[in-house]
Amino acid sequence: MDISTFEKNWEINFTQCYSNARIRYSDLSNLLQLTAGEHATIAGFGFKEMAKNNQSWVLSRIRFEINRLPKWMDVVRIKTWIQNLEGSKSTRNFEIYVNDQLYVTATSYWAVINTVKRAPEELAVPIGDFKTFSDRSSTQKPFSRLNLTQVVKPIGNYTVKISDLDIVNHANNVKYLDWCMDLLPMELVLTNQIVSIEMNYLKELRYNDTVEISGNSTEKGYFMTVTKQERISFALEIETR
Missing domain, CATH: 3.10.129.10 (Hotdog Thioesterase)
Structure with a gap:
């Protein structure tokens, strides 16, 4: 087989x-x-x-x-x-x-x-x-390697919780996406506007880490980052219809 x-x-x-x-x-x-x-x-x-x-x-x-x-x-x-x-x-x-x-x-x-x-x-x-x-x-x-120099503005903060951790003892990668999606307009997430999602995982996050979530609209959709102490841990690019 x-x-x-x-x-x-x-x-x-x-x-x-x-x-x-x-x-x-x-x-x-x-x-x-x-x-x-x-x-x-x-x-x-x-x-x-x-x-x-x-x-x-x-x-x-x-x-x-x-x-x-x-x-x-x-x-x-x-x-x-x-x-x-x-x-x-x-x-x-x-x-x-x-x-x-x-x-x-x-x-x-x-x-x-x-x-x-x-x-x-x-x-x-x-x-x-x-x-x-x-x-x-x-x-x-x-x-691709996302362009991390795009202009973003702070839209929320988050502290990594026990429920975010996986078996490797860091924040599971699907959690980053939820943190970001929860800060987007509801109509963008729920009305089938998203045609592509691209994510870069750059630095792992551990229990009790506090991060800043930032984002901004772009010509194609939306760009977001999760940052700990001014170092980007995660970047997300969304393309919409």
């Missing part, structure tokens, strides 16, 4: 949805990462195997391109594959279908970190005959 590509079906439940019955952007991101995690486990470089070497995958960049959002009780089929895997870095792509219609595509960039040293290092687990697909992309545009 070829394990180099992977598919998983998920049924959207009401706890994952906004008040318009469409899935939250953070929960959509979470489903992609759960699917990636299952694929990595089957392939032999999942969480438990990585932990034996004090290693973990961390998400560095991700880009979503959205035709429409799945809704409550939809069964979504997520396809995933690795485009590139070399040293400490990996590019993983996704396609999200509902009833065989392509709803969302995504491309993501991951790094291996040593969970003790909190620093990147090469993957210690052998990948064997696992195949990558260097010519198989999913999105129209690749993920």
Whole structure:
């Protein structure tokens, strides 16, 4: 059996949805990462195997391109594959279908970190005959290094809570997206105006860290940052219709 590509079906439940019955952007991101995690486990470089070497995958960049959002009780089929895997870095792509219609595509960039040293290092687990697909992309545009010099203004503050932490003992990356979305106009989030979301994860945040959330409208949509002591930990770029 070829394990180099992977598919998983998920049924959207009401706890994952906004008040318009469409899935939250953070929960959509979470489903992609759960699917990636299952694929990595089957392939032999999942969480438990990585932990034996004090290693973990961390998400560095991700880009979503959205035709429409799945809704409550939809069964979504997520396809995933690795485009590139070399040293400490990996590019993983996704396609999200509902009833065989392509709803969302995504491309993501991951790094291996040593969970003790909190620093990147090469993957210690052998990948064997696992195949990558260097010519198989999913999105129209690749993920990118966002322009962090864009002008933003403070719109809120947040202190990292226990419920924000994940098993690696830092703020889980889907939490950053929720913090930002909660500060955007409701009509922007709930009326299917968003066509792409791109995120850069730059510095990890830990329990009780206090951050400033800033943002500003752009020609294409909206740009936001999460900053701790004047250093950007997270950047978000939204493109709207």
